[in-house]
Amino acid sequence: MSARRVTDTAVGIVLVLTFLAPVYWMINVSLQSSDALLRTPPAWFPADPTWDGYVEAIRTQGSHLLTSLVIALGTVLFTLLVSAPAAHALARFRLRGTLALVLVVLLVQMVPGIVMANSLYPVFSQLGLLDSYAGMILADSTLTVPFAVLILRTFMSGVPGELIEAARVDGCGQWRTFGSVVLPVCRNALITAGLFSFLFAWADFLFAVSFTTGNTIQPITVGIYRFVGNQTTNWNGVMATAVLASVPAAILLLTAQRYVAAGITGGGVKE
Amino acid sequence: MTTASAKTTKTGAAPPRRGRRGIGGGRERLVRWTFVLPMAVFLLLFFCYPVSRNLMMGFQQWTVASFYEGGAPFVGLDNYVELVTDPLFGTAVLNTALFTAGSLSFQFVIGLGLAVFFQRRFPLSGVLRGLLLLPWLLPLVVSGAVFRWIYDEGFGVLNQVLLGLRLIQDPIPWLSSTQYALTAAVIANIWVGVPFNLVILHSGLQAVPASLYEAAALDGAGPWQRFRKITLPLLRPVIAIVLMLGLIYTLKVFDMIMVLTGGGPANATETLTTWSFALSFEEFDFGQGAAVGNVLIVIALVFALLYLRSIRDSLRSEGEPR
Numbered sequence: 111m112s113a114r115r116v117t118d119t120a121v122g123i124v125l126v127l128t129f130l131a132p133v134y135w136m137i138n139v140s141l142q143s144s145d146a147l148l149r150t151p152p153a154w155f156p157a158d159p160t161w162d163g164y165v166e167a168i169r170t171q172g173s174h175l176l177t178s179l180v181i182a183l184g185t186v187l188f189t190l191l192v193s194a195p196a197a198h199a200l201a202r203f204r205l206r207g208t209l210a211l212v213l214v215v216l217l218v219q220m221v222p223g224i225v226m227a228n229s230l231y232p233v234f235s236q237l238g239l240l241d242s243y244a245g246m247i248l249a250d251s252t253l254t255v256p257f258a259v260l261i262l263r264t265f266m267s268g269v270p271g272e273l274i275e276a277a278r279v280d281g282c283g284q285w286r287t288f289g290s291v292v293l294p295v296c297r298n299a300l301i302t303a304g305l306f307s308f309l310f311a312w313a314d315f316l317f318a319v320s321f322t323t324g325n326t327i328q329p330i331t332v333g334i335y336r337f338v339g340n341q342t343t344n345w346n347g348v349m350a351t352a353v354l355a356s357v358p359a360a361i362l363l364l365t366a367q368r369y370v371a372a373g374i375t376g377g378g379v380k381e
Numbered sequence: 382m383t384t385a386s387a388k389t390t391k392t393g394a395a396p397p398r399r400g401r402r403g404i405g406g407g408r409e410r411l412v413r414w415t416f417v418l419p420m421a422v423f424l425l426l427f428f429c430y431p432v433s434r435n436l437m438m439g440f441q442q443w444t445v446a447s448f449y450e451g452g453a454p455f456v457g458l459d460n461y462v463e464l465v466t467d468p469l470f471g472t473a474v475l476n477t478a479l480f481t482a483g484s485l486s487f488q489f490v491i492g493l494g495l496a497v498f499f500q501r502r503f504p505l506s507g508v509l510r511g512l513l514l515l516p517w518l519l520p521l522v523v524s525g526a527v528f529r530w531i532y533d534e535g536f537g538v539l540n541q542v543l544l545g546l547r548l549i550q551d552p553i554p555w556l557s558s559t560q561y562a563l564t565a566a567v568i569a570n571i572w573v574g575v576p577f578n579l580v581i582l583h584s585g586l587q588a589v590p591a592s593l594y595e596a597a598a599l600d601g602a603g604p605w606q607r608f609r610k611i612t613l614p615l616l617r618p619v620i621a622i623v624l625m626l627g628l629i630y631t632l633k634v635f636d637m638i639m640v641l642t643g644g645g646p647a648n649a650t651e652t653l654t655t656w657s658f659a660l661s662f663e664e665f666d667f668g669q670g671a672a673v674g675n676v677l678i679v680i681a682l683v684f685a686l687l688y689l690r691s692i693r694d695s696l697r698s699e700g701e702p703r
Contacts, residue, residue, distance in 0.1 A: 118503035126509045136527045151541050192419045199416035218428050220685040222633035224657045225674040229435035235448050252427050284412045313520035315636040320662055331522040338526050345530050352523045359518035367511045
């Protein structure tokens, strides 16, 4: 019995290592010199590691990483401000049209991103939102708000009704009750929604490439895309940038794994 | 999602007493609407309005000038006629179908295999399963860039390994040959999609009672028989959801193809999504781009409705108490 379990673990480790080989390769390449990359057979391990790739990554892509950080944080803030009250209302109030709203939210997620890009472009052009942080935050929020509403609503409908009743009896208004009872109880759900909103905005490429020209701001995904498209590219620099752009995902996985599973099954959505 | 909330609505969502409505009801109802208002306004402005405009744009002739002068004449079905008669239309539809079918089937089979494997309990199973989520969390552009270097004809590790194992004689031009590019894109996309299938199918498997397996084992059923007679039938609803969502998401894959091939070489990887992008943002013919997008909407909508139908009951029980 225990022998079988050990075998299972061994098989599991082999499966994971095989599956994650591309991630290993990204790290391996990021630590090699550009000359080493043009050798065949390739160096399987970074035996002689160098930070050249990272130096180039920071030099050429550092500002784009910052741009994405600002956009992602802005998206988290906007998303939570808009979604949390709405989720509470959809979970608790018996308002006419609630089901219709939930359906709209579900449908938003199913509309292909290219359609959103195509249709938002003229609107953004009119409103002067192209090449701006505000525009990117609003565009990315079309991805994150529906997701956050759905996941928060599921959690918020689990808040015991007695808690809310008690606050109401004490004379709290709806908003006060929401702020001092519902939000604290739903802290974990808010973290989950916030983390995923960050990741969605951070990883967005379609809106970034559609709504920025690179003149003023350029998110990191577009930075990598143009970096890769450059024929004389140093791949150690590209892979170092890729590693840096993966940091939020890695942090999310290491610190909040249980929220990740909840996020996938709760909203079930990714671009 | 469904199980958790179905459980909680019964105890949790007791809305404030009905009797109050008569007295302060009007004001109270207004206050409640203020909770929904920001989201409603946001969705109206940045979803409903643009998308309905997109439907219109499909019937308009857009040029760069339309953005400045605002004039985009209605041209009826011209955009659609042009699309359908464009030789690229058939190519894009076929590529989209192949890309979707190829990605979906392998993602599903591998994801199901892994989910069944991780159904057993063994040391580190939780950690290992968690690590498998990584490809799903990475920005697609990052994965695309990694695969692009892996696929490199001269120095990519894939060709080096295949040559080393003597599986091929000459390096394969994965991304620069019309013969291999679509396959290469599909393989990369499978890698990205497996974790999604794994997570959903694994949570579905948790709901299958262990006693069923024990009873079947007592009756002498082998592992394969237990899988076919117990696991698959009980997993049917979850499988339907995974495949439908997977289909909707795969239809709109953009990042991976753009980074790997940009739709090339010679349109070998041009899908409806990348074509729509090229029409709008490279040729600035937003009318045609919108038309292709609308075709995508219709396809996605059909499957979205199927999906909503399959989760309808759980929605109703949550969304409108009573």
